[in-house]
Amino acid sequence: MSRNPNWFEEELKLALELYLSKDLQWHSKISDSTPEVIALSQILNNLDLAPKNHGKNFRSPSSIRLKLANFKTFDERYNKLSLANTGKLDKEIWEMYHAKYEQLTEECLKVLREHFKGENSGVVREYLTRLGMYEDLREEFLKYLKEVVKRTKDFQTKALTEKNIDVSRVIMNSCYDLLKVANDFNICVGYQKDDEKKQIDTYEEHAGINEKPIKPEKKIGRFIQSTFTELIAHNYLTQEDLEFLTSEQSCRNEFHIGHPFIRKVDLSCSISDQIKDANGYIRYWKEPVRIKEQEYCICKEWYESNRKYYTKWLNRIKVINGINLSKEELNNILCYLKKNDEENVYNSTEKLIKKFFYIEHMDIILEKLIASGILMKFHDSVDQLVIEDYDLLCDIIEKTRK
DNA sequence: ACGTGTATGCCTTCCATCCC
DNA sequence: GGGATGGAAGGCATACACGT
Structure with a gap:
């Protein structure tokens, strides 16, 4: 050249x-x-x-x-x-x-x-x-544009508390359009890079009343890895859970996956053969995790369609093993919540602490139930706790039944 | 000298097809 | 229709080449 x-x-x-x-x-x-x-x-x-x-x-x-x-x-x-x-x-x-x-x-x-x-x-x-080739009106204009974006975002925040979902949607959509125009202009004058545009796109999916903006979910593989490692770090998995996760049949029923969730590995032998299926295809992530003095590989054959089954199991484990209570006591609390819900009787933190006065740290337990997604604070109020995930509640009641 | 681009290979994700 | 299977495509880390 x-x-x-x-x-x-x-x-x-x-x-x-x-x-x-x-x-x-x-x-x-x-x-x-x-x-x-x-x-x-x-x-x-x-x-x-x-x-x-x-x-x-x-x-x-x-x-x-x-x-x-x-x-x-x-x-x-x-x-x-x-x-x-x-x-x-x-x-x-x-x-x-x-x-x-x-x-x-x-x-x-x-x-x-x-x-x-x-x-x-x-x-x-x-x-x-x-x-100095051009007069710079850009600075001046961008200042006003910034103000428009700020006020539009204020509107979005207000739309979240709007009680009428249709009105909320109309406001959110209009705000979205405005932000998109502002964003396109910023990119056009080189004020903002193309890849920052994605931030605006998340607003398009916004569902409306009382819901946070939808953030793109982690891809299924990463989601499994991060949440499962978290369970291990918190020592939430019992010996019984581990046996369940190494059983092909149990995992098929629970997660709809074709291989056991985890597989015991022998670190003294080559790991490359231990992560393959009977036909020699790699079906497990090669980096083993250590649970209760034993190394396991995690199945990598997760599809988006499996996410709902895994999430359900995950939330259940977080509640049953993450809340330091006997299954019986946990069952009592959840049955009480369910019964109140069916009878349109409202729950509050104060009321529940009073009712279960004999259980220590009931406030922390309620926070955990909120974090797990079973309960939610209605309009961020501690005075009104509503059931967010009825299916999960019933599922755990079933699992904690004697 | 050193940041960037490109090739390579391994690993992961996902898709198409087959089969029950 | 839905799970099983094989493999293509994508993602990522690493090594190396390149430009000046």
């Missing part, structure tokens, strides 16, 4: 302008993805000075960074040499302009007006605006 041409005087002026406009901290953190570096690269690629049919690496962000590093060599603010082998012209341009930034800016504007032939959108426009 032919070598890129040496830097032209005009290009060096633009590079030096960027160099001088930034502080030492900025220089210490630049990379090929720094917006100003990208912008300058795009500008240099669109000067009519650039040779036709130049290679794709012509004045790439990497080369811009290198040129900036070259200027660093001359900079007295750095007490050590940055890069040797700087160009002769680099030195000349540095000597000519490093103490005359205002004059350099004028020169750069002249270069751009005469030689820049490219598009001026996004980061490039921002860069040119900084140099």
Whole structure:
């Protein structure tokens, strides 16, 4: 591949302008993805000075960074040499302009007006605006845009407490539209990166009244790994649970998966064969977990359709094994809650503590029932506790029955 | 010299197809 | 229709090449 041409005087002026406009901290953190570096690269690629049919690496962000590093060599603010082998012209341009930034800016504007032939959108426009190519109304506009976004978000928060679900939905959708327009504008003027756009998308799925914005769920595999490790860390699994999880039939019934949830492994032998099924296909994650002095591998064959079964089991384990109560006592509390619910009698923290005065730390137990999703505080009130997951409640009553 | 791009291989996730 | 099976595709870490 032919070598890129040496830097032209005009290009060096633009590079030096960027160099001088930034502080030492900025220089210490630049990379090929720094917006100003990208912008300058795009500008240099669109000067009519650039040779036709130049290679794709012509004045790439990497080369811009290198040129900036070259200027660093001359900079007295750095007490050590940055890069040797700087160009002769680099030195000349540095000597000519490093103490005359205002004059350099004028020169750069002249270069751009005469030689820049490219598009001026996004980061490039921002860069040119900084140099004074355009009047900057952007700053002013962005200030108002920020205020609009802030107020829109306030509306969203208020919509969460709106009692009429249809009204809530209409407000949420309108807010969503507004935020999307603001977001698109921010991206268009290079104020926000493309990947930050996702934050707005989560609002689209918002269901309305009394529900938190829906966050994208962890992928099933990661979800299993993180929550199961949490159970192990809290020592929630009993010997009986472990036997259940190593049984193919039990796991098929409970989780609808085709392999035992966990499989005992022998660390003295190679693990690679122990994570395979009878046909030699890998069905377990290779990193074993340690539970009660025994190593186990976790089944990796989880699909999104299994999530509901696993979550149900997980919540049950968290309540039954995570609340320090006998099954009988837990059953009493849950039956009482169920009965009240059926008779439209409301529950409150105070009332339940009073009723179960003989159980220690009833307040903590109620918090755990809320955390597990069985109960919820209606409109964040401690005075009114309602059943959030009736099925889970009944499921646990069934499991704790004598 | 060093950050970035690319290739590689292993591991994980998910999909298409088969079979009961 | 739904579970079992095989394998494709995706994800990720790592090594290495590249540019200047």
